[in-house]
Structures are given as structure tokens and as C-alpha cells.
Amino acid sequence: xxxxxxxxHPELETMTRPEIEKLQMERLKTTLQRCMNAPFYKKRFEExxxxxxxxxxxxxxxxxxxxxxxxxxxxxxxxxxxxxxxQVVRLHSSSGTTGTPTVILHTQKDLDEWANAVARCLYMVxxxxxxxxxxxxxYGMFTGGLGFQYGAERLxxxxxxxxxxxxxxxxxxxxxxxxxxxxxxxxYAGRLYEVMEEMGIDPRRDTKLRTLIIGAEPHSDQxxxxxxxxxxxxxxxxxxxxxxxxxxxxxxxxxxNGMHIWEDYYIVEIVDPETxxxxxxxxxxxxxxxxxxxxxxxxxxxxxxxxTRILPGxxxxxxxxxxxxxxxxxxxxxxILKGVNIFPIQIENILMQFKELxxxxxxxxxxxxxxxxxxxxxxxxxxxDDYGFMQRLTKEITRQLKDEILITPTVKLVPKGSLPKQExxxxxxxxxxxxxx
Amino acid sequence: MTIHQLSVFVENKxxxxxxxxxxxxxxxxxxxxxxxxxxxxYGIYRIICSEPQRALDTLKEAGISASVSDVFAITLxxxxxxxxxxxxxxxxxxxGISYLYSFLLGGKGILVFRTDNADKTRExxxxxxLSYIEEKDLSQLQ
Numbered sequence: 001x002x003x004x005x006x007x008x009h010p011e012l013e014t015m016t017r018p019e020i021e022k023l024q025m026e027r028l029k030t031t032l033q034r035c036m037n038a039p040f041y042k043k044r045f046e047e048x049x050x051x052x053x054x055x056x057x058x059x060x061x062x063x064x065x066x067x068x069x070x071x072x073x074x075x076x077x078x079x080x081x082x083x084x085x086x087q088v089v090r091l092h093s094s095s096g097t098t099g100t101p102t103v104i105l106h107t108q109k110d111l112d113e114w115a116n117a118v119a120r121c122l123y124m125v126x127x128x129x130x131x132x133x134x135x136x137x138x139y140g141m142f143t144g145g146l147g148f149q150y151g152a153e154r155l156x157x158x159x160x161x162x163x164x165x166x167x168x169x170x171x172x173x174x175x176x177x178x179x180x181x182x183x184x185x186x187x188y189a190g191r192l193y194e195v196m197e198e199m200g201i202d203p204r205r206d207t208k209l210r211t212l213i214i215g216a217e218p219h220s221d222q223x224x225x226x227x228x229x230x231x232x233x234x235x236x237x238x239x240x241x242x243x244x245x246x247x248x249x250x251x252x253x254x255x256x257n258g259m260h261i262w263e264d265y266y267i268v269e270i271v272d273p274e275t276x277x278x279x280x281x282x283x284x285x286x287x288x289x290x291x292x293x294x295x296x297x298x299x300x301x302x303x304x305x306x307x308t309r310i311l312p313g314x315x316x317x318x319x320x321x322x323x324x325x326x327x328x329x330x331x332x333x334x335x336i337l338k339g340v341n342i343f344p345i346q347i348e349n350i351l352m353q354f355k356e357l358x359x360x361x362x363x364x365x366x367x368x369x370x371x372x373x374x375x376x377x378x379x380x381x382x383x384x385d386d387y388g389f390m391q392r393l394t395k396e397i398t399r400q401l402k403d404e405i406l407i408t409p410t411v412k413l414v415p416k417g418s419l420p421k422q423e424x425x426x427x428x429x430x431x432x433x434x435x436x437x
Numbered sequence: 438m439t440i441h442q443l444s445v446f447v448e449n450k451x452x453x454x455x456x457x458x459x460x461x462x463x464x465x466x467x468x469x470x471x472x473x474x475x476x477x478x479y480g481i482y483r484i485i486c487s488e489p490q491r492a493l494d495t496l497k498e499a500g501i502s503a504s505v506s507d508v509f510a511i512t513l514x515x516x517x518x519x520x521x522x523x524x525x526x527x528x529x530x531x532x533g534i535s536y537l538y539s540f541l542l543g544g545k546g547i548l549v550f551r552t553d554n555a556d557k558t559r560e561x562x563x564x565x566x567l568s569y570i571e572e573k574d575l576s577q578l579q
Contacts, residue, residue: 198497383502385444385481388535412478415446415502 006318008123008155009116012264013319020263020320021058027292028055028267035298037082040075061267061290066276066301072102072243081105083296093141094242104242105296111150113293117248117262118151124253124260124317125211125236127181129156132208134179136188138164143246148183148213151248157181164188167195174207181211183238186219186227190359193230194416204232213238215247220345221326222352223359237326243302244289250324258311258323265293268322269301270310273331284309286331287324305330307343335365335429337372342405344428350400351378356393360419363409367433374409376401379416438562438569439507441489442549445482446502447473457482457501464495469575470540470549483538485549487576509558511569513546520548526565532557542575 007013015023032052035041044065045051055061071080077093078085090106106114127133133152139145139161152159162173170192173179184192189212196203203209209231214224215238228235239259240247249266250259261268269288270279279285287304307328315323329343336342344363351357358379366373378397384390390413398411447453454473461468467487473480486492489505496503513519520539527534537550547570552558562569 380446380502383444383446383504385442385483385504385506386535387476387481390479414448414479415500417500418448 006124008120013120013124013321015264015320017320023264024267024292025058027264028058028061028290031290031292031294031298031300034082034295035300038080040071040080041082041300058267061269061301062278064300066288066303067299068303069102069243069305073100076100077103078105080297080299082298083107088296092143092242092246102243104245106245107295109295110245113265114147114245114248115150115154117245117265118147119154120262121238121248121251122151122155122157122181122213124251125213125234126254127152127155127157127211131157131180131211132160132177133157133181133183134160134162134170134173134177136162136164136170136182136184136192143240143242144183144215147240147246147248167191168199171196171199171201174209175201178208180208181213182209182233183213183215185217186214186223187217187359189214189227189231189235193227203230209233211236215239219326219359220349220352222349226352226359239324239327241304241306243299243304244291245294249289253315253317253319255315255317258315258325260315260317260319260321261324263321266290267292268310268324270308273305273307279309282309282312284325284328307331333429335363335431337365337374337405337407340406342407346404347376347401347409348428350404351376351397353400354393354397355381356384357381357397358416361428362419363429365429365431365433372407372433374407375412376409377412377414377419379419380413381416383415438509438511438559438571440485440510440549440570440572440575441505442508443484443486443489443492443496444504444506445484445496447480447482449476449478449480454482456499457496460495460499460501461486461492464492466492466495469542470538470547472538483536485540485575508549508551509562509569510547510549511562511567513548515541515544515546519546523548523567526561526567527552527558530557530561532561 032055036052048065050063054063081088087107088105089108090111092104094102135145135148137144137148149159149161160173160177162170210233212231212233212235214235224235236252237259238247239250241249250261252259267290270285271277271288272279273286284307287306287308289302289304290300291298307330309325311323311325329345334341334343347363351361358381361376361378364375394411394413398408402408445457447457469485471484473482493503493505511523513523533553535551535553537548539546539548
């Protein structure tokens with residue numbers, strides 16, 4: 001007998017694999033029919049001589065061409081809607097910092113299902129009505145704001161839309177309202193602790209904070225453990241992306257070992273980012289998602305650019321929804337230096353092992369006289385008045401980085417808080433290399 | 438025999454030193470002595486000042502990495518050769534000086550330094566009856 005109180009949606013969360021796949025196939029069929037309402041998909045299917053009826057099994061999904069961020073841009077703003085605009089009740093747009101913005105549209109049912117997914121995630125990590133949930137995400141267009149707001153409210157928690165920034169006020173809310181659960185990006189969780197320390201607040205003694213939801217920013221397990229230690233909380237990794245709604249796509253269960261991706265909402269594939277062929281189960285590749293529970297704007301085989309893998313094996317929590325490993329970076333984050341492929345997360349994993357270092361770092365790539373150079377600036381957590389110590393620390397970091405990435409970077413220790421931040425997210429890589437002709 | 442020293446981690450970037458000095462100025466902290474040497478990427482700006490703890494709080498509030506620690510401070514007559522005599526005692530005891538700077542205060546030379554063996558340094562200062570100052574003496578000497 002399963003203890004149903006563990007699951008918000010037991011009938012969906014504990015489906016067996018055959019049950020999941022049956023539901024996916026039904027929902028995929030409906031989705032494909034609906035897609036034919038959008039000129040974009042209609043044209044694309046015609047170009048490939050494909051009809052929705054040709055997709056008879058989940059295997060057949062591979063016949064469908066990928067959808068990319070560029071497709072979203074090309075059809076900005078409403079070109080990919082499969083419903084008339086009067087049925088659309090919400091729009092979220094990306095910032096457009098890297099090109100034309102992309103727009104995601106939602107019907108009322110889409111918003112309901114989104115709230116359900118987020119509520120399911122929060123319930124899964126033990127949050128219940130009676131918990132007080134504070135959300136330090138930016139609101140407005142950034143989906144981490146409204147996404148968690150609606151999900152936490154759907155669950156029945158008192159939800160505090162604290163929004164981003166103003167750290168002292170954030171801490172005041174935590175202590176005054178007795179906040180038990182907080183959503184924050186990992187680097188901000190570290191910042192909160194610093195300011196608490198300065199204010200003489202011990203998070204264990206002076207707050208009721210026990211659960212932390214972290215996401216939106218790639219981080220290592222060491223970083224998570226460090227945040228848990230500092231704040232005296234359990235921290236759960238959350239995965240979402242604005243193209244898929246926002247938060248609520250995949251989430252860690254109490255096992256803290258991989259994020260269950262809700263397969264009643266998405267069909268998951270992992271492909272080699274170069275060949276676009278499926279990788280063997282358990283290997284790292286690009287995450288491809290097909291939405292099967294969305295009305296306004298279904299995405300078929302969307303290339304997320306996120307690199308991850310499916311964790312093999314069963315999860316003891318009783319859910320058979322596949323588990324994604326933590327993100328290994330983005331396929332477009334990959335740096336190629338002197339012919340070596342390097343992901344920022346590799347560097348981060350090394351840096352996080354040094355207790356003297358903070359969690360913010362900046363990788364700068366330059367090429368002087370056609371020679372690729374990497375500089376890693378990292379913030380010192382605790383300042384130690386000792387040149388000798390800092391020199392030895394710098395040397396040791398350099399040595400360990402070289403062992404990992406096979407290139408010797410220049411390591412610079414910088415004061416805490418001195419590295420640039422954008423919209424609360426730490427900037428990780430700056431590529432200043434000039435293309436040589 | 439020790440006084441408080443404020444140490445500030447500064448990047449080798451135009452304006453960082455001025456930022457620190459301006460913050461101390463606004464907080465009405467008086468500098469008694471300070472030293473910084475040339476390095477490549479960062480430097481440690483070491484300061485003897487009035488109210489080092491309040492100075493530290495001021496800097497930390499502005500997000501500057503800093504710490505307060507204790508350094509030895511011995512006083513010397515203002516005549517040639519006295520520094521050599523003093524350091525000779527530490528050297529003879531096998532103590533290494535990590536860094537040292539000096540300044541004049543109330544007609545006395547003050548030698549500020551850190552060593553690689555604090556306990557032994559204490560012993561030498563007491564044994565050789567070197568005259569030293571404490572934090573409270575700083576305000577009186579001014």
C-alpha cells in the first residue's frame with residue numbers, strides 16, 4: 001500500500017511506465033491534431049511529408065523535426081499559437097537580451113495545469129497548507145515569480161511575493177512572517193546568509209526556514225550542501241524554463257537524487273547535440289522536450305540546449321517519472337579552448353571544494369597573439385590577511401583546475417561582491433576572443 | 438603588547454583605495470599609520486586607526502572584504518639603530534618577521550609587525566623587557 005499523503009496527485013505521480021506511456025501517446029495525438037491549427041507546424045509537417053496520423057507510437061516521435069528557439073523568434077509574437085488569441089489569457093516574454101524576444105502564450109487551462117505542476121513539486125518535498133512560502137524571484141515576465149506564486153497558492157500555502165532584491169527586507173519578512181519555505185536562486189541564497197550574519201541573525205535559531213527551493217542557475221551538489229549547511233535547510237533543485245511555462249518541469253523528490261520530470265506534461269528525449277541522434281540511456285546529451293499538456297502553444301521536440309542525462313534505475317520515492325540529473329551546462333555554453341571542450345560547471349565543481357572561496361566566479365576568455373587564454377576570477381569568502389596563504393591558495397586552485405580542464409588558467413582572487421551580476425544571476429562566462437580571419 | 442590592525446583586501450584597480458579612504462573619512466575614523474605594497478592583482482591595505490572595530494563594520498557594510506587582527510607593537514627611542522637592536526632579539530630567538538612597518542607617535546618610534554611565532558615573540562618581548570604599547574595606549578599617545 002502506498003502512503004497517498006506523500007503525493008498530491010497519486011493517480012498521476014505513481015503511474016507505472018506502461019501507464020505513463022499510454023497517457024503520453026493519447027496526449028501526443030491530441031497535441032499533434034491541435035498543432036495543425038498553427039501555420040508554422042502545418043507547413044513544417046507538409047515540408048516533411050508528414051501527417052499527425054503517421055505518428056503511431058512514441059518511437060515515431062523522432063520523425064517530427066525539432067523546434068528551436070529561432071523558430072520561436074521567427075514567429076514572434078503570436079505565430080505559434082494554435083488557439084485563437086481570444087482564448088489566450090497570459091503572455092510571458094523573454095528579455096530578448098540575446099536577440100528577438102520569444103513569447104509563450106497560455107490559456108486559462110494552461111495556467112491551471114502550470115499551477116498544478118508547481119504545486120505537485122512543492123508538495124513532493126513536504127510542503128503543506130500551513131507552510132509559509134516566500135518567493136524571492138523577480139515577478140513580471142520572469143516566470144519564476146508568478147509560476148511559484150500560483151503553484152504555492154494552489155497548494156494552499158500562505159505565499160509571500162517578496163520578489164527579487166532588498167535583502168534586508170527579505171530577511172525581515174522571513175523572521176516576521178515565520179517563513180518556512182523560500183524560493184531563491186543559489187547565489188542569492190548565499191547572499192541572504194551573508195546579510196543575516198551581518199545582521200546578527202542565526203538562520204537556525206532565529207528563523208523557521210526549513211525548506212529551500214533552488215533553481216534557475218546551474219549549481220553543483222557541493223554548492224547545495226554548503227547552502228543547506230549555512231541556512232540549516234533542505235534545499236531542493238528545481239528545473240524549469242520559460243519555453244515550457246517556467247518552474248514545475250522537473251523537481252527533486254525527498255531523495256535529492258535527480259529531478260523527476262513530469263511525463264504527463266512532457267515527453268523527454270536526450271540527443272547528441274552534434275548528430276541529434278538519441279544517446280544511450282544514462283549518457284549526457286541535449287534535453288529535448290515535447291509538451292503534451294498544453295493548449296495555447298504546444299512545442300514539439302523543442303531543443304532546450306540544456307545538457308543533462310536520465311538517471312538510470314528506480315527511485316525509492318515510488319514515482320516512475322524519469323529523473324534528470326542536474327544540468328551539466330548548456331550546449332551553447334560549451335567553451336572550446338585550444339581545441340578542448342570545457343563546461344563552466346567543471347570549473348565550478350572545483351572552486352566549490354575550497355571553503356575559502358565564495359560561490360561567484362567569472363571566466364574570461366581572451367586570445368592574445370592567437371593564443372587562447374582563460375582567466376578565472378573568484379570571490380574570496382573570508383578575507384585572510386596573509387599574502388603567503390593567498391598565493392598558496394591561488395596555486396592550488398590553478399593546479400586542480402588544470403587537472404580537470406587540461407588548460408592552465410590564470411586564477412585571480414577578488415573581494416566578495418566585486419564580480420558583476422545581471423538580474424540577480426551571476427554572469428559566468430565572458431568570451432572576449434576576437435575571431436581571427 | 439598588541440594593537441588592532443585593520444586589513445583591507447583591495448583590488449589593483451584605480452579608485453579602490455580612494456573608496457576605502459572615503460568610507461573611513463565619512464565615518465570620521467582617524468588613520469594613524471597605513472601601508473600597502475605593490476602587487477600584481479590585489480593588495481592588502483593595512484591600517485592602524487582609531488576605533489578599528491567601527492572602521493571594520495563601516496567597510497563591511499559597504500561590501501568591502503576586511504578583517505581586524507592583532508599585531509605586535511613595540512616602542513623605540515627616536516635615535517639611530519634602535520630598530521636593529523630590537524629585531525636582533527627576535528632574530529636570535531629564531532623568529533621570522535612576516536611583515537613590518539613603523540611610524541612616529543608622540544616622539545616615539547613604533548614598530549608594528551607580525552611574526553611566524555606569536556607565543557615566542559611574546560616571550561622575547563617580556564624577557565628582553567622591550568617596551569610595547571597596547572590598543573588603549575594609542576589614543577593617549579596621539
